[in-house]
Amino acid sequence: MIEIASVQKRVIRNHYDIATLFYRLLWGPHIHHGYWESNESPAIAQLQLTENLARHAMIREGSTLYDIGCGMGGSSQWLAKHRQCEVTGVTLSPVQRNWASLSARMHNIQPRPKFVCADAETIQFAAESADYVWSVECTEHLFDKPAFFKNAASWLKPKGRFALCAWLVGESPLSAMQIEQATQVCHGMFCPSLGSQSDYGKWFSDAGLVVVDQGIWTRQVERTWEICRNRVERTGVRYLAKILGKNHTLFLNHFDAILNAYRSGAMEYGYFIAEKSS
Numbered sequence: 712m713i714e715i716a717s718v719q720k721r722v723i724r725n726h727y728d729i730a731t732l733f734y735r736l737l738w739g740p741h742i743h744h745g746y747w748e749s750n751e752s753p754a755i756a757q758l759q760l761t762e763n764l765a766r767h768a769m770i771r772e773g774s775t776l777y778d779i780g781c782g783m784g785g786s787s788q789w790l791a792k793h794r795q796c797e798v799t800g801v802t803l804s805p806v807q808r809n810w811a812s813l814s815a816r817m818h819n820i821q822p823r824p825k826f827v828c829a830d831a832e833t834i835q836f837a838a839e840s841a842d843y844v845w846s847v848e849c850t851e852h853l854f855d856k857p858a859f860f861k862n863a864a865s866w867l868k869p870k871g872r873f874a875l876c877a878w879l880v881g882e883s884p885l886s887a888m889q890i891e892q893a894t895q896v897c898h899g900m901f902c903p904s905l906g907s908q909s910d911y912g913k914w915f916s917d918a919g920l921v922v923v924d925q926g927i928w929t930r931q932v933e934r935t936w937e938i939c940r941n942r943v944e945r946t947g948v949r950y951l952a953k954i955l956g957k958n959h960t961l962f963l964n965h966f967d968a969i970l971n972a973y974r975s976g977a978m979e980y981g982y983f984i985a986e987k988s989s
């Protein structure tokens with residue numbers, strides 16, 4: 712695992728409160744990487760990531776599902792619409808909570824997902840109340856990841872599953888250059904730490920979950936950052952970010968850092984499906 716001390720939760724919340732509009736304009740309703748099989752559009756690639764994770768998790772129709780770090784509710788809406796899941800989405804950002812609720816209402820998504828503004832590290836759900844916990848690109852922002860996994864495991868029913876996508880740090884040993892690249896990403900993207908694939912395996916198993924499927928999708932997703940970088944350069948977003956504050960410029964300036972980190976092996980993009988024993 713790689714850790715940095717400078718990230719603060721209020722900065723993460725503020726980033727998503729302010730940047731959500733830009734994510735929507737520049738990228739789409741999903742705030743996660745696209746998954747490319749060939750030359751699909753970014754919009755299709757974003758959906759393919761959700762579809763692939765749902766397929767690997769074998770999401771059953773009508774399940775109860777908690778979407779932790781739900782962004783604008785893109786995955787929550789897809790899971791409600793295509794798997795008829797009863798979804799509760801959780802986000803740290805009040806702006807995203809309102810956005811996701813409004814969007815689900817405007818698209819008349821049934822069953823209607825619920826969205827709450829809460830900290831995933833302190834929220835309480837009833838024990839054994841969920842068939843699935845779903846989390847795409849949120850755990851990077853959590854401060855005590857092992858404690859979160861223990862908590863989340865308690866929400867799952869027996870045989871319930873945790874489906875997760877995360878930015879990973881490469882397995883050790885890493886070179887000094889790779890450590891520097893991953894550290895830059897943590898700074899620019901507001902991640903207090905990044906775990907490796909084996910760290911996540913340990914956090915799942917310490918929480919009483921068995922990883923039944925996992926894999927690395929770095930090559931399928933890395934194009935995301937080339938596209939985002941080009942879209943930022945083609946539009947006036949950089950100027951707007953400057954006006955909004957230095958943290959937003961910091962974020963835009965780190966698109967190359969993450970591409971470099973993926974290409975050097977300093978970082979990987981991984982998915983995990985972990986199951987609670989009966």
Ligand SMILES: C[S@@+](CC[C@H](N)C(=O)[O-])C[C@H]1O[C@@H](n2cnc3c(N)ncnc32)[C@H](O)[C@@H]1O
Pocket residue numbers: 723727740741742743779780781782783784785786801802803804807829830831832846847848849852853
């Ligand atoms: C990269 S976005 C991913 C959004 C969404 N999962 C998606 O795929 O579109 C990260 C999300 O994690 C949320 N997040 C970060 N830290 C959180 C925390 N401590 N508690 C709840 N949500 C958090 C942010 O508000 C944001 O919605």
